[in-house]
Amino acid sequence: MSLDRFPSLPEVHRSISIPDGRGFWRKLLAYAGPGYLVSVGYIDPGNWATDIAGGSQFGYTLLSAILMSNLMAVLLQSLCVRLGVATGKDLAQVCRNYFSPHISFILWVLCEIAIVACDLAELLGSAIALKLLFGMPLFWGVCITALDVLALLFLQSKGFRYVEALVFVLVTTVGLCYGAEILFSRPELGSILQGYLPNREILRNPEMLYIAIGILGATVMPHNLYLHSSIVQTRAWQPTPQKKWEAIEFGTLDSTIALSFALFINSAILIVAAATFHQAGYHEVAEIQDAYKLLSPLLGVSAASTIFGVALLASGQSSTLTATLAGQIVMEGFLRFRLPPWLRRLATRLLAIIPALIAIVFFGEQSTGRLLVFSQVVLSLQLSFAVVPLVMFTSDRQLMGEFVNPKWLKVVAWAIAAIIIALNAWLILQTVIGWLFA
Template structure:
């Protein structure tokens, strides 16, 4: 698996590349704080509105049983994001740039198109999530809510002009908002602690029950987002570590800690959505709740807390907006990495945002506002199609000694990574086939 000697070395996200200084100190906490941030931008992809439907449906139908699936999904995500860190730090290239260096122009064009479709699908879910939240909270028509989400382009331009730390701070604030909201929802719903703990224990019934297995694979399939792999391998390079072997190992260690902690927070959010759904709907006879709008309308009456629905809507809005911000950055990384196209920042971000908004607007205008549920499901199916085209190159590159040098995956990590890559690919193919079968042969 040879790599060209004249590989492109133009930096990813040039306006913020190596812009955050790393203190030359032995104080571990100061260094950890300097490296903290990219993991939280990545984590929002694991708690975006596309995941809410599967978590809500899983909790409403099966109580706490599928918490174990959320945990396994999160462990897979932690592994894949650690490989992104290793690739970005060791090579100075993101995943898209590495693909461009290794694969032929024709293969790269196909990978870029697939990735753009995946980002558009993922962004479709995030844009719809934000628009649904605006509609539920303020009565704004869905089509206008979709248009309002374009404002994130302006926000990103203003923040990155000030420095990448401001972008990270905004995303962390939005993620914290989601966390605080669901902490309140858990308190309101008064779940059974023993049931929650048992929910994290693996169960054979998940495999034996076809309906439970379908939702479980939906949770797994919606968790590892392909655009996050391109995103993370790039934004770790915003840190200005010294280009020595010792400092690179240090960067890999601290960036991996950052992403692991952030993804543990994503585990809490996804678990909280399922726990609140189980405690509120499953044990009250509302086991058919799967739509975000239905959950919003039922929360306050069932919990007897007037603010419960509003808090749910606020969490959805924060989740959708944080996700659209990071998806816009990911779109820029993919376009620059695969095609080496360098536009002005405002044009680049506007282009990536329109790629997401235009399909959402067309879908709502043609199919109507009631199509949001099916659109969210469709977006996850498209993501399932593309995921292996990002996961397999990532595992392949980080396992290549010529590219990675001493930072190559050790044997145990190679085996584990390939097993996870095969599992993710197989589960997503199964989910895709089942979804298509459901469309062609509805019950």
């Protein structure tokens, strides 16, 4: 049976109309939305853990890792737009068509592992925020956060624009909160600019490299590539070459703007940690809870910790929406198997709840920071298995036709894939050496 009879996210597929007029701003507004859903994955609680750890231990040095990761993300997400618009299929569907059933199944399993790791970070982040703001024990916060599936189901029943609007409000809330935190922390501009420059010390220092790859995993998320190639198809552009090029142009612009905002938030988290904790000699702040407790006393601003908690809660709640959609997309695309959305969400959450509750019960609440960073490294290790097929498919003229990657884009895209593979191989080597000589 033709894959065309299995549209990606069928309940919202091509549900948002595009104006016929030529007004730039009207069209940009019509196409705006998917980029912000994707950007959520770049500012989720997993990013907070890696950015806070990196800023407190190494000052501004790892800003270069954030910048490099974000530039990679902009290009990779643009390839997702190109694939989704040109083929009318998402990345999971194309993988199923192109690869053997065994390879497709392995890719699906790896992607599910990445989604669970991502969901674990979001679950812990929201639970931590509830504890910090309202004193709720982490155990119960984890359990209550698992019920947020109801919010997504309600919004999706009203229309996909409602999902996009909520995510936009939550992302904006995080940005405004961290804009205030930067003003409170008064960082050094010269040190910030220097931090964005590449530093060889990152490759020589195993601890720094571990966090840098965690930042990469927290920024460029494998499930986001599947998600983006699907949700661009919620727009009802005309299926002509001219309109497809227009959809690629505006879809790429949407994601680039949204990811630039995510770059600001990601950088701000590390900058505040560097200016507040590293400068004051607190080099071991890796737990979000510790950051919350120290912010107000160190900055001398009583509202600083509360603003931090509000931003964390907004981040966790926005992130949880996209993991649900990504899980639905990869299951339907790879397996052509649909579960009711509430059951799919509940299954994903249960898989994330188990390691979270085990860590809290047996290792104490102080273990959550290490678990968050570890989840982001797991995401990074899965990344190659999504990036390589994406670059391969968008470089295939038989599949893409006139929308195939030009030669310069092929070179850059494959270079990014090689960098990701090399960094992950280096991390594994350093980890094994550390175990052998520990």
